[in-house]
Amino acid sequence: MLEILGYYNYWVFALVLMIGFYAVVARGNLIKKLLGLSMLQSAVFLMYITLSKVEGATAPILQKGVEDQIYSNPLPQVLILTAIVVGVSTTALGLAIVVRIKEAYGTIEEQDILKASGP
Amino acid sequence: MTNETIILLVLALPLLGAIGIVISGRISPNLREAVTLTTAGVLTWLVWSMVPDLMDGARPEISLYEIMPGINIAFRLEPLGMLFAALASGLWIVNSLYSIGYMRGNNESNQTRFYTFFAIAIAATMGIAFAGNLFTLFLYYEILTLSTYPLVSHKGDDKTVRSARVYLGVLLFTSIGLLLPAIIWTYVVAGTGDFTQGGILAGKLQGPAVGLLLGLFVFGVGKAAVMPVHRWLPAAMVAPTPVSALLHAVAVVKAGVFTITKVIIFIFGVDFLFNEPSSSWLLYAAAFTVIAASVVALRQQNLKRLLAYSTIAQLSYVVMATAILKPLAEIGAVVHIVAHAFGKITLFFAAGAIYVASKKTELPQLRGIGRQMPWTMAAFSIGALSMVGVPPTAGFVSKWYILAGAFQADNYVAIFTIIVSTALNAAYFLPIIYMAWFSQPENGASSGYNEAPFPAVLALTITAALTIGFFFFNGPILELERQLIEGLG
Amino acid sequence: MNITPHLPALQVVVPILSAPIVLLLRPKGMAWAMTTVTSLMAFCIAIAIVSGVQQGQVFNYLMGSWSAPYGIELSIDSFSAIILLVVTGASALVLIGARRSIDAQIESHRQPFFYAAWLLVLSGLAGIVVTGDAFNIFVFMEISSLASYVLIAGGPDRRALPAVFKYLIMGTIGATFYLIGIGLIYIMTGTLNLADMEVRIHEVADQSPVLLAAGFITIGLALKAAVFPLHLWLPNAYTYAPHVVTAFLAACATKVALYVLIRFDFFVFQQNLSGHDLQFSYFMIPLALLAALVASSMALFERNLKCLLAYSSVAQIGYIVLGASLVTVAGLTASIVHIFNHALAKGALFLAVACLAIRLSSTQLTDIAGVARRMPWTMAAFVLAGLSLIGVPGTAGFISKWYLITAVLAKGAWGIALVFIIVISSLLAVVYIWKVIEQAYFREPQQANGAVREAPLELLAVTWVAVLANIYFGFYPAIPVSLSSAAAELLLGQMPQ
Structure with missing residues (x-):
């Protein structure tokens, strides 16, 4: 039991992932969809941070004189910095498209857009 | 020139002719027709010039290049293909002559397109005749299908387009749906698709699979019009008559039965099939088509549709003769390809001539027409008698050999079918002949038209003469085809 | 340097x-x-x-x-x-x-x-x-x-x-x-x-x-x-x-x-x-077959030319996945060859559509009625590229179809069932391509589109380059095939690592 709870970071990851996914699928409002998408991506960031964590470790900065220090794995953190940039650009582009949809259709509700587009 | 060079020339020439037709068509119709006739003449001369060598046993082969490992574009000349090529090229001259009369007499539009695609179709026919393996044959088979589509849909109105859709639909569906898998299956099983004396499948396939593969081939070759894949042929009758005459009585349909014959002799092997009970259904399918198509023909009121159903029946004659799997019957099958070609092209020429001169297409309108168009109807009568198999016409010769083969194999189904279908042929052709010569025209209003344009009449006279001539001078052809079956059991 | x-x-x-x-x-x-x-x-x-x-x-x-x-x-x-x-x-x-x-x-x-x-x-x-x-x-x-x-x-x-x-x-x-x-x-x-x-x-x-x-x-x-x-x-x-x-x-x-x-x-x-190969096969083969059948059927009913071709793309992706999911060298070769050949065919088709669209300002099927008389070269290109998509011999599409069917047949008895489905899907391709061709060649134009003329030369030229590439690789498929089979062997580990 404790072992399962010990993985709580991963549980949070899965939970946030699912909430985000649900929002993307179930919400008709385009902004809310994008929010869901952001949550989905954030969940993955959380996963990467978690897996780079080493118990009792500090940030991976080499210092003179410090010998037997344990460091966290820096690579996933670097990766996720990149992924965050990608995520931000995606959200920005998504919002830009929503703005143009609003200009073109006068609404950002999926149902109304479908109606306006015709069959 | 070596025979190999000639083969390549024969394949290229109609295509060059097509280009010439497009160019000359912009200058003047007369020049265009001259190009067509010249191409046809040179082509025939080239094809026929190879006959003597072939008689001496030469089998020129040429392999262009390998497309995929084991799959070549290759050509190989053998008696069956030689005969088919000689037939199609020779009749192209006559047919071009006829086309000139027909197309001008009818003031058809887009004549340049018509002659261009006609030449391409002939090129494809030559490719089928000379193909050295299944792949090459399939390549040209599809070109033939596609290049005849613009000919069938020539008129371009709604009814024509619908019929052309049936035409293309049936031919493409069967070839892609059944023939292509059959060919690939053959390559997978035998490792090759080369046409080889004695077949390539013996010992590599047994049991019901043989029957299944044969079925894929027979129905995949939609051009042979074995029921139930015959629907395209009546549909194709919307085409101008020269197309019906050369393509749908000779080139296209004969390409179909030629493919089946070739597959049975050179891919399966006659002996192999004879000893494989699962292949026996073919005879029954063909026999059924012969009878059923003849019965349908009895009920037709439109002359060209009647001829189409008669063609379906006659094609299955060839398939049935091949399926008897005895040497004499194989000869009969090949001879029937020639005999039926002469007879049926004559009939179509006559039907077209009647249409050009009088716009008549239905049987009841033909009463007393023999008096206005004696040459045409005389030729028609000769063609019809050849279909029935009355001596001295070509149809008699082939029927003789097929019957002889059937007796050789004690195949009573075939014998019975031939007898019944002869009776049926007589039942639908003889009334027309009687009506044309001896009935009074309706309302007495028979004037207002005369014989068709001279080139058309000349063409149908030539083919009628050929029909009779073949009865007396068929020696060389038989000699050639004996070589084909040498070594058959 | x-x-x-x-x-x-x-x-x-x-x-x-x-x-x-x-x-x-x-x-x-x-x-x-x-x-x-x-x-x-x-x-x-x-x-x-x-x-x-x-x-x-x-x-x-x-x-x-x-x-x-x-x-x-x-x-x-x-x-x-x-x-x-x-x-x-x-x-x-x-x-x-x-x-x-x-x-x-x-x-x-x-x-x-x-x-x-x-x-x-x-x-x-x-x-x-x-x-x-x-x-x-x-x-x-x-x-x-x-x-x-x-x-x-x-x-x-x-x-x-x-x-x-x-x-x-x-x-x-x-x-x-x-x-x-x-x-x-x-x-x-x-x-x-x-x-x-x-x-x-x-x-x-x-x-x-x-x-x-x-x-x-x-x-x-x-x-x-x-x-x-x-x-x-x-x-x-x-x-x-x-x-x-x-x-x-x-x-x-x-x-x-x-x-x-x-x-x-x-x-x-x-x-x-x-067991990865089995899982991959069992999971992907049904999807690939459904793609080939369902998407081709959807294409039949489309009224917009680009949408029709897009559904056809989904079906063709099904072929590619099918070849791969056989998990054999032959299948993977077919799949990669088809990636190449389908790019040629579909690229040429969409270029031809671009030619049409620039003159007609529409890609609806009803609007291309009778256009073949005005734009004969464009429509000829469309016909040839369409034949390649169908897989008529002499075009690139035929080569990949040949490899695919050969690979499938090597799978034995149930391979024949797969061939059957490939064939049906190809026939559907015949129907939807021909729908376009009939429309362009035989229907009367709805309005007088007398101003419509042949597409701009450079666009037409690249379309024809793509079409000719389809035909070239239909007769000389050595380059894609040798690369693909080398790739397939490499991927399936038949070469030293």
């Missing part, structure tokens, strides 16, 4: 560096010229790489000279080479003819942005293919995806916007799934280098995170590749994108996602995960 070893890096660097320069070029003709020249350079680089690969040269390029498992390695084998050829070739060809079509559809002050986005798509797609690093693939995938959203949304049709939004959502979910999969594999193996991963994953192959990762990666990439039933974003995105963009993306965007899919499932997982 010998430039050959640097080719893999140049393949990505050249377009990505040109992109900001194009942004600064104000006269729109300059922007087009610069983009086209860059794209042609990329094509030349790809040709140089292909010829190098065919001579047995190995391209392994260490970015910044960091050694392999730690730094990013670019590595090119015959599989990457053939995809590079498709991507850069499609881009160069389309761009050469695209100018007037783009002028007609994109406002001139937006054109520099449009061309810059195009170059980013190109470099992103090329980057995915050249890199040997799993995370790097993700980055390039998102570069190309984000830029292609911009391209698709660039057209004048407002319906492109919801379509692109849908694409953005689904594409991002796909990429995120892929990212999750990579993360899980990284925990287990500690590496992101594909070649290194292939070796190390063996020890942990039976652990559940690896299996989970395989699932996430396969599904994420299937989303990007529009494998049925994850294709929902594709038809509308292709339909409402600017015409030349459709021609470019249809030829290569989904193909690159398929490339990554095949790269992972065969190169990384296949020899290490027990």
Whole structure:
């Protein structure tokens, strides 16, 4: 039991992932969809941070004189910095498209857009 | 020139002719027709010039290049293909002559397109005749299908387009749906698709699979019009008559039965099939088509549709003769390809001539027409008698050999079918002949038209003469085809 | 200086560096010229790489000279080479003819942005293919995806916007799934280098995170590749994108996602995960067959030419997946050959559609009635490319169909059932292509479109180049086939590692 709870970071990851996914699928409002998408991506960031964590470790900065220090794995953190940039650009582009949809259709509700587009 | 060079020339020439037709068509119709006739003449001369060598046993082969490992574009000349090529090229001259009369007499539009695609179709026919393996044959088979589509849909109105859709639909569906898998299956099983004396499948396939593969081939070759894949042929009758005459009585349909014959002799092997009970259904399918198509023909009121159903029946004659799997019957099958070609092209020429001169297409309108168009109807009568198999016409010769083969194999189904279908042929052709010569025209209003344009009449006279001539001078052809079956059991 | 070893890096660097320069070029003709020249350079680089690969040269390029498992390695084998050829070739060809079509559809002050986005798509797609690093693939995938959203949304049709939004959502979910999969594999193996991963994953192959990762990666990439039933974003995105963009993306965007899919499932997982081949087959074959049947049937009822062709793309992706899911060298060869040949056929078809659209300002089937009389060359090109799509002998499409059916038949009894379905789908292709042809050749035009004339020469010329390529590779398929079979053997591990 404790072992399962010990993985709580991963549980949070899965939970946030699912909430985000649900929002993307179930919400008709385009902004809310994008929010869901952001949550989905954030969940993955959380996963990467978690897996780079080493118990009792500090940030991976080499210092003179410090010998037997344990460091966290820096690579996933670097990766996720990149992924965050990608995520931000995606959200920005998504919002830009929503703005143009609003200009073109006068609404950002999926149902109304479908109606306006015709069959 | 070596025979190999000639083969390549024969394949290229109609295509060059097509280009010439497009160019000359912009200058003047007369020049265009001259190009067509010249191409046809040179082509025939080239094809026929190879006959003597072939008689001496030469089998020129040429392999262009390998497309995929084991799959070549290759050509190989053998008696069956030689005969088919000689037939199609020779009749192209006559047919071009006829086309000139027909197309001008009818003031058809887009004549340049018509002659261009006609030449391409002939090129494809030559490719089928000379193909050295299944792949090459399939390549040209599809070109033939596609290049005849613009000919069938020539008129371009709604009814024509619908019929052309049936035409293309049936031919493409069967070839892609059944023939292509059959060919690939053959390559997978035998490792090759080369046409080889004695077949390539013996010992590599047994049991019901043989029957299944044969079925894929027979129905995949939609051009042979074995029921139930015959629907395209009546549909194709919307085409101008020269197309019906050369393509749908000779080139296209004969390409179909030629493919089946070739597959049975050179891919399966006659002996192999004879000893494989699962292949026996073919005879029954063909026999059924012969009878059923003849019965349908009895009920037709439109002359060209009647001829189409008669063609379906006659094609299955060839398939049935091949399926008897005895040497004499194989000869009969090949001879029937020639005999039926002469007879049926004559009939179509006559039907077209009647249409050009009088716009008549239905049987009841033909009463007393023999008096206005004696040459045409005389030729028609000769063609019809050849279909029935009355001596001295070509149809008699082939029927003789097929019957002889059937007796050789004690195949009573075939014998019975031939007898019944002869009776049926007589039942639908003889009334027309009687009506044309001896009935009074309706309302007495028979004037207002005369014989068709001279080139058309000349063409149908030539083919009628050929029909009779073949009865007396068929020696060389038989000699050639004996070589084909040498070594058959 | 010998430039050959640097080719893999140049393949990505050249377009990505040109992109900001194009942004600064104000006269729109300059922007087009610069983009086209860059794209042609990329094509030349790809040709140089292909010829190098065919001579047995190995391209392994260490970015910044960091050694392999730690730094990013670019590595090119015959599989990457053939995809590079498709991507850069499609881009160069389309761009050469695209100018007037783009002028007609994109406002001139937006054109520099449009061309810059195009170059980013190109470099992103090329980057995915050249890199040997799993995370790097993700980055390039998102570069190309984000830029292609911009391209698709660039057209004048407002319906492109919801379509692109849908694409953005689904594409991002796909990429995120892929990212999750990579993360899980990284925990287990500690590496992101594909070649290194292939070796190390063996020890942990039976652990559940690896299996989970395989699932996430396969599904994420299937989303990007529009494998049925994850294709929902594709038809509308292709339909409402600017015409030349459709021609470019249809030829290569989904193909690159398929490339990554095949790269992972065969190169990384296949020899290490027990039972992976069976799982992959059982999972993918039904989807591939459904794609071929359902999408082809959908195409039958489409009234919009581009949408019709887009559904046909989904069906053709089904063929590609089918070949791969046989998990044999023959099947994989067929699949890769079809990636190449389908790009040729569909590229040519969409170019022909662009020709039609520039004169008719519409891609509705009813509007192309009788157009063959006005635009005979365009329609002739459409007919020939259509025949290649159907798989008529003498065209490129026939070669891949032949390989596919041969590979399927080698599977024995149930292979015959598969052949049956392939055949039905091909026949459906005959029907929907012929629907277009009849409309163009035999229907009377609805209004007097007397002003309609043949498409601009340069667009027509590139269309015909694509069509002639279809015929050329129908008779001389040596280049794609040799690359594909080498790639298939490599992926299935029949060559020394």
